[in-house]
Amino acid sequence: MTALLELAGITKRFGLVTVADGIDLSVGHGEALGIVGPNGAGKTTLFSMISGDLAPDDGEVRFDGAVVTSRDAAARCRLGLGRTYQVPRPFEDMTVFENVLVAARYGAGLPTRAGYELATSVLAETGLAAQANLRAGALTLLQRKRLEVARALGTRPRLLLLDEVAGGLTDPEVEELVAIVRALRGRGLAIVWIEHVVRALTSTVDRLVCLAGGSIIGDGTPAEVLASAAVREVYLGSDPEAAPAAPERTAPDLLGKLLR
């Protein structure tokens, strides 16, 4: 059986900075993969190339056996690739229900009635049922993060790409989101999750990949990856050569997050 998602030699440069340097990666059906790495490591860029928001300079993206490199984000979504954004991008002037309904009608391609039903059940699943008629622009950060997940689920994805859904949240809030993701995982949905809050990841994913300077420097079980010398070096920043191009956070800050 082929993998659900396969990346082969994905390369992307912005000017002189190489943000993805021939990345090969595959995600199996129902697998939960976590991606960590310092800021500027190219995690979100990699996501955008998987979801189709950004075209790679070189390399190939295959989803469920089909090459999707030249297809746009909307087409990939309809094939079953759902994503969230690090900075939530709700449809602010639409209600929470309508936000998810767009996804159900377009991404999942459902007719009216079935769209209502999917949107309702997704909102219940993500704990947003009470906010269904609220304008999305009026939501709190936690609710916006939930809405990102809800909207991605509304497209009925086979692979869910989560981009720092736990970022900026308090510990109890992170717990709530982790519980939601774990429930999805239990349903057999394949997940790729970028997260700075490593603790949230390690409790949920079966495999962890560490990205730095546009390359994969660690791939294995969470314990293996976090223990590897290369990963620790990047996070602790002891070797200037291995440090990412433009780190926005300082090493102690990252270390704090890692060990929290």
Added chain:
Amino acid sequence: MTAAVTTAPATVRVRRSQRSTRVGAPLLGLAVLVLAFLPFVAYTTVTSTLVTFFILLIMATMWNLLAGFAGLVSVGQQAYVGLGAYAVLWMSDLGVQPFLGVFLAAVVCAVIAIPTSLLAFRLRGDYFAVGTWVIAEAYRLVVVRSDALGGGSGRSLTTLSELDQTLREAGTYWTALTMVVACVVGSYLLLRSRLGLALTAVRDNEVAARSVGVDVTRAKRIVYLVSAAGCGAAGGLLLVSTLNVRPDSVFSVQWSAYMIFIVVIGGIGHIEGALVGSVVFFALQQALADYGSWYLVLVGLVAIAAALWLRGGLWGALSRRTGIRLFPIGYRVDRPS
């Protein structure tokens, strides 16, 4: 809060209309009926004034659809106003009755809009706005070079002159009224449909809309074509109401300026906004008709004030306070108690 509250799908109830709609819709229908009856009882000065109003309302409704929902801020809709007027003239030369020609002009403009959109959609934001204006100028230049259509000095529509004046005015009026109703009801149905949901999403966040499977370009193109058709009909109406067409005036950027004024004052992104804005704009235009172009200065000031202090325009402010909606396009979930 946990995710344990699961609603059984069978209990999902979604409402589209609300009380203000159930009261408002029959009232609007009644208004249309009364308006349809008007040529039998009113002087032609009244009906011809209303035709001018209807033309503005059509243009504003189309621009609102374009900018307020598809996020396509065009200052080149006069391209289709002009092309619509000339389409009616050209078809009348071929023997097509001009009133029928107005409807066909809408089709002609939609067809012309297909290749135009391929060009214009390569531009984004400010560049799109300026680009559409340039395209409108290009179409004007093409028309000016055509001697058959009267070149730079324009031409008269002669095929309607043989009609009795009262009958002609009434015919123009009914054609205009039909087009207004078609444009307003058409926009409403479009926005209420699945496509409307996509357009509202595109308006709010284009990247996110794409990420949930919306074919953004296709949605925008459909709106662009519809808007071209409406503006084409408005242009055709201009010709049959004045019986005269000059390229400099039908292709004038003032039409786009009017559309923007009306929609900004009335409330961008609300179908009712174009209605309210047209009434205000038209009232100002009529009241200040004797002061030459001063009315434009005043209207400009009103539009600036609306843009600065009245986000969502007059209708937006009213609707926010009262929750009134004549054309509800949203979805409300009834929660089983």
